[in-house]
């Protein structure tokens with residue numbers, strides 16, 4: 183059974199929605215807001231509106247190149263897919279690999295330019311832990327603005343322009359994969375209920391992606407708190423675009439969270455967590471991204487036959 187670019191995109195978005203912490207109702211509200219925003223626009227403004235917002239609540243996940251009905255025989259998939267990876271795809275195709283699509287985790291093109299928009303979901307994630315949604319909305323807005331300004335000068339379409347010249351389709355899938363890893367690791371830890379931070383690290387290493395990371399030198403590690411410290415309430419913090427505001431740590435700690443398990447934390451966040459006596463465990467950035475992408479690829483493979491070649495940090499483990 184063959185698969186098209188549009189089907190791959192829909193499968194990724196639907197999977198991301200199905201495990202989204204906001205829930206279906208809140209997502210319908212987000213999509214409805216986009217529709218109301220669109221309806222209010224002057225005709226001259228409408229051509230600048232991203233119509234994908236009407237059906238896809240993830241601003242960082244887009245088909246960047248290629249028509250939805252394009253048949254995809256195979257893809258080159260990786261965490262960062264820049265011009266070198268596009269050229270690599272061309273070399274692999276020359277050697278006979280049936281590669282039609284460059285499939286990236288970290289957003290490219292339109293998904294990169296609008297990455298900050300998915301950050302607002304962080305308020306919903308904190309609200310689930312007992313932080314007021316009103317506080318969350320106020321905390322996230324300035325941080326999302328900061329991220330928007332910091333990415334605006336970037337050359338967002340560089341790798342896509344390379345893909346166009348070499349005749350590939352291009353797509354990036356960011357928050358749907360991060361939603362998958364977030365839900366998966368939260369359920370994993372909830373089920374195993376590790377007692378201490380060391381136990382969290384061991385429990386994470388039972389997941390093939392983290393074991394692979396650990397063997398390669400970037401396994402799970404504790405960056406705030408001691409190994410023998412009790413974990414208490416563990417919250418997996420792996421989705422929502424990019425790192426949130428530091429102040430959210432105060433609120434989460436006050437709401438009774440004992441340990442945050444994230445992909446990565448800045449040095450500022452780590453210092454702040456130490457002051458708050460909040461435990462931080464990092465599972466690993468690339469290995470977490472890989473786990474999320476594998477959960478998406480499992481769904482894509484169920485939807486149709488596709489040849490998958492991995493690069494740029496990606497390692498395929500099936501479930």
Ligand SMILES: [Zn+2]
Pocket residue numbers: 288467471
């Ligand atoms: Zn990432």
